[in-house]
Amino acid sequence: MAKTTSTDADTTTLPIEARLEEIREALDERSRAMLVAEPGAGKTTRVPLALLDAEWCRGQRLLLLEPRRVAARLAAARMADTLSEPVGQTVGVRMRGESRVSDRTRLEVITQGVLTRMLQDDPLLEGIAGIIFDEFHERSLEADLGLALALDAQTVRDDLRLLVMSATLDVETLAAALGSETPVIDCPGRQHPVATRYRPPGSRVEAERHQAAVVEEALASDGGDILVILPGVGEIRRLGRRLAECLPSSVVLHELHGRMPLAAQRQALVPDAEGRRRVVLATAIAESSVTVDGVRQVIDAGCERLPVHQVRTGLTRLETRRVNRASADQRRGRAGRQAPGVCYRLWSEEQPLMPNREPEIRQSDLTPLAFELARWGITAPHDLTWVTPPAPAALAAGRDALLRLGVLDSEHRLTRFGNACTRWPVHPRMAVMLERAGQCQARALACGLVALLEGGDTDDERDLAEALQRRFASPKEHRRWLRDAERLATIAGVRLEMPDTAPLGELLALAWPERIAQRVAVGRFRLASGGQGRLPETHPLAHAALLVAVELDGEQGGGRIYRAAELSVAGFEALYPETRQWRDHLEWSDARGELVGERRRGLGAVVLERAPLHDKPPEAVRRALLEALARRGKLPFGDEVEQLRGRVALLRRHLGDAWPDWSDGALLATLDIWLGPYLDDIKRLDELERLPFERILLDRLDWSLRTRLDELAPGRLEVPSGSRIRLDYRGETPVLAVKLQEVFGWQQAPRLVEGRVAPRLHLLSPARRPLQVTEDLASFWVNAYPEVRKEMRGRYPKHPWPEDPLTSPATARTKRRG
Numbered sequence: 001m002a003k004t005t006s007t008d009a010d011t012t013t014l015p016i017e018a019r020l021e022e023i024r025e026a027l028d029e030r031s032r033a034m035l036v037a038e039p040g041a042g043k044t045t046r047v048p049l050a051l052l053d054a055e056w057c058r059g060q061r062l063l064l065l066e067p068r069r070v071a072a073r074l075a076a077a078r079m080a081d082t083l084s085e086p087v088g089q090t091v092g093v094r095m096r097g098e099s100r101v102s103d104r105t106r107l108e109v110i111t112q113g114v115l116t117r118m119l120q121d122d123p124l125l126e127g128i129a130g131i132i133f134d135e136f137h138e139r140s141l142e143a144d145l146g147l148a149l150a151l152d153a154q155t156v157r158d159d160l161r162l163l164v165m166s167a168t169l170d171v172e173t174l175a176a177a178l179g180s181e182t183p184v185i186d187c188p189g190r191q192h193p194v195a196t197r198y199r200p201p202g203s204r205v206e207a208e209r210h211q212a213a214v215v216e217e218a219l220a221s222d223g224g225d226i227l228v229i230l231p232g233v234g235e236i237r238r239l240g241r242r243l244a245e246c247l248p249s250s251v252v253l254h255e256l257h258g259r260m261p262l263a264a265q266r267q268a269l270v271p272d273a274e275g276r277r278r279v280v281l282a283t284a285i286a287e288s289s290v291t292v293d294g295v296r297q298v299i300d301a302g303c304e305r306l307p308v309h310q311v312r313t314g315l316t317r318l319e320t321r322r323v324n325r326a327s328a329d330q331r332r333g334r335a336g337r338q339a340p341g342v343c344y345r346l347w348s349e350e351q352p353l354m355p356n357r358e359p360e361i362r363q364s365d366l367t368p369l370a371f372e373l374a375r376w377g378i379t380a381p382h383d384l385t386w387v388t389p390p391a392p393a394a395l396a397a398g399r400d401a402l403l404r405l406g407v408l409d410s411e412h413r414l415t416r417f418g419n420a421c422t423r424w425p426v427h428p429r430m431a432v433m434l435e436r437a438g439q440c441q442a443r444a445l446a447c448g449l450v451a452l453l454e455g456g457d458t459d460d461e462r463d464l465a466e467a468l469q470r471r472f473a474s475p476k477e478h479r480r481w482l483r484d485a486e487r488l489a490t491i492a493g494v495r496l497e498m499p500d501t502a503p504l505g506e507l508l509a510l511a512w513p514e515r516i517a518q519r520v521a522v523g524r525f526r527l528a529s530g531g532q533g534r535l536p537e538t539h540p541l542a543h544a545a546l547l548v549a550v551e552l553d554g555e556q557g558g559g560r561i562y563r564a565a566e567l568s569v570a571g572f573e574a575l576y577p578e579t580r581q582w583r584d585h586l587e588w589s590d591a592r593g594e595l596v597g598e599r600r601r602g603l604g605a606v607v608l609e610r611a612p613l614h615d616k617p618p619e620a621v622r623r624a625l626l627e628a629l630a631r632r633g634k635l636p637f638g639d640e641v642e643q644l645r646g647r648v649a650l651l652r653r654h655l656g657d658a659w660p661d662w663s664d665g666a667l668l669a670t671l672d673i674w675l676g677p678y679l680d681d682i683k684r685l686d687e688l689e690r691l692p693f694e695r696i697l698l699d700r701l702d703w704s705l706r707t708r709l710d711e712l713a714p715g716r717l718e719v720p721s722g723s724r725i726r727l728d729y730r731g732e733t734p735v736l737a738v739k740l741q742e743v744f745g746w747q748q749a750p751r752l753v754e755g756r757v758a759p760r761l762h763l764l765s766p767a768r769r770p771l772q773v774t775e776d777l778a779s780f781w782v783n784a785y786p787e788v789r790k791e792m793r794g795r796y797p798k799h800p801w802p803e804d805p806l807t808s809p810a811t812a813r814t815k816r817r818g
Helices: 014-031 043-051 069-082 112-121 141-154 171-178 207-221 235-247 262-269 323-334 367-378 394-403 414-422 430-440 443-455 465-475 479-492 504-511 571-576 618-632 639-655 665-671 686-690 694-697 703-712 777-792
Strands: 034-035 061-068 091-095 097-102 107-111 126-131 161-166 182-186 194-200 225-229 251-256 277-282 295-300 304-310 315-322 341-345 514-521 526-529 533-534 546-552 561-564 585-590 595-603 606-612 716-718 722-729 733-740 760-764 770-774
Touching: 014 034, 014 043, 014 161, 034 043, 034 171, 043 061, 043 069, 043 107, 043 126, 043 161, 061 069, 069 091, 069 107, 069 262, 091 112, 107 112, 112 141, 112 367, 126 141, 141 161, 141 171, 141 367, 161 171, 194 323, 207 225, 207 235, 207 277, 207 295, 207 341, 225 323, 235 251, 235 277, 251 262, 277 304, 277 526, 315 585, 323 341, 323 686, 367 414, 367 430, 367 606, 414 430, 430 443, 430 479, 430 571, 443 465, 443 479, 443 504, 443 760, 465 479, 465 504, 465 561, 504 546, 504 571, 514 606, 526 546, 546 733, 585 618, 595 618, 618 686, 639 694, 639 703, 760 777, 770 777
Parallel strands: 034 161, 034 182, 061 107, 061 126, 091 107, 126 161, 194 341, 225 277, 225 295, 251 277, 295 341, 533 561, 733 760
Antiparallel strands: 091 097, 304 315, 514 526, 514 546, 526 533, 546 561, 585 595, 595 606, 716 722, 722 733, 760 770
């Protein structure tokens, strides 16, 4: 019989055993600790059980966070087996749609989203003694948020223990959040030697063909089972089809990814019952926590697929990227968990890798984070302690989305409707759909739709209506969907019966109003957000007047629409009554060279009806001009204005913020304030050039500053010849370009800005070509002038070139005739 699968190596002689007392002591003395334990050390299954006997844990529960559902189930099963108990007694497991805990449970293995919900429901975590964050190096958004909320809870619950652990922790970054005094325990792994072989593909070799060739090489040259780590399910299935044609019957092929049923996952993790060699094709699910028994060889494609949110478009695009060094090392370690092994890397040895994975909080849609912060009562993110703080622009975009949906108010607090949405354990957009589904008489359909969309197992089912009909018709064939849909139906108080799928578009429009799209050509659509989307011209929805693009990528110039549903005009207007209101719209037309005005009825860039706008309200004209100028990003300033801006910028750098910021960005951001009052008679952008910008800006200076402007940063400087030479302020340092003969007698040029700034002198020949650039005139006279004199006196004999320029009269003229 095959050996029982474990999440870590066998518990006998595990390296972590030698560190358990140190871990217990660290948490006895402090409320936080870090554990860096190499692969194979046994941290996942031994540390939580060892902490149950700690004095601070007596009579309370521990939470163990795992980044993936598979890892959570397997860790719980292994620890329960260690105690000779079924899961649900001392050791339980809890994740979305699944809970096996009881009154006897002391240790709950949970997925990361569950922790956030537990904290929101009970910020003090009554009855919880500590939280263990496992595999924190993966830096998921939910793990970062969970740790930030747990640290905040510790300000009230100083007895709450936190342990963060992984094989590849960024200790320095974590210490900045947990505190420099936080103890760090290091533990070696039980790692057998792993040979590394690099097998980069040829320039024109198909990926699956190259991967299959390396699998055949591994089967021929080494023993043991083979784990192939690929970026996604699509790659797994393509390689699987190729291998199925060439593998001998003595080799069995398995897939391993999060969309598989639990029974199939478990089967992929254990040696073959008939003793055949296995080739396991896995996603990054096999990178950490889970040990695949029998594996002696790892083939790493060297890529990972990550969702990257684009703030500008509001869309999320799946990107395939080169794996980072920490992940590559984790993958390599899989080959040496139980015996010496081999790792085949499908890239060159010279290929540089980033040291760590970029935190998800820096590249994800932060709409869920904005929702959870509002639930926690946080309006300023810096009020929490973050390992990596959320990107301000992405957080602002998430908050704007929730504001448009009615979930947040302008102060980033939950509205009454937003509070109602908190009862749904789903993405906030889905919660909006479920909460408002009654408007469409489609509560049961909404429950089924949300379970389908959040299940993540519908890659091959692009038609949402058909996918839903199949599930409602044969629910037992889709157990995970049924479980999730029934859970939502219970909250909604409805029966999960076969619904009419006609309101599908309206439901999606409730959650994604900015993705309502209008056909502009066959297969081409304009989103309400202003973006573009496209479908193949043969697609059934290519001729739809309106649709909702629930899933599309963020390609530049028009995202490909993967899933959508048609939306009727009547349904659109019923959901969004503002579409029935006429609004004046003016915009600058580059093609016509003027402001174009019309009346529109619609939502955002989706226009249901247009009518000519004969009278353009002055305020609307002014606003459209300002928007056009802001989009152009360039102000129509002449040289005099640029010089003025340079003078003020110099004073601001050296004398502080009393002097205004007149940079392009600052002026473009405040056009309405400083330029708006002067636009009454302007109808075209090219007419802006006639405005007196220099006077407009000078009028904005306080009188006290304006009177000192010429003193501190004069427009011209008088030189020894008596000429008043213009200074050039367009660079960082003011420049005085002057003929050399005009500065005879000057030891140094006068300094500007209360003596803080020396102008840079461009000393010119009689032909006004640069002879020398200097900010140290005294040094020039001593060191460089003799050579200049020797070279120039023969070339320009009519001009004076005295031996002692400091005692000679300065002049703008040639020599006097004798």
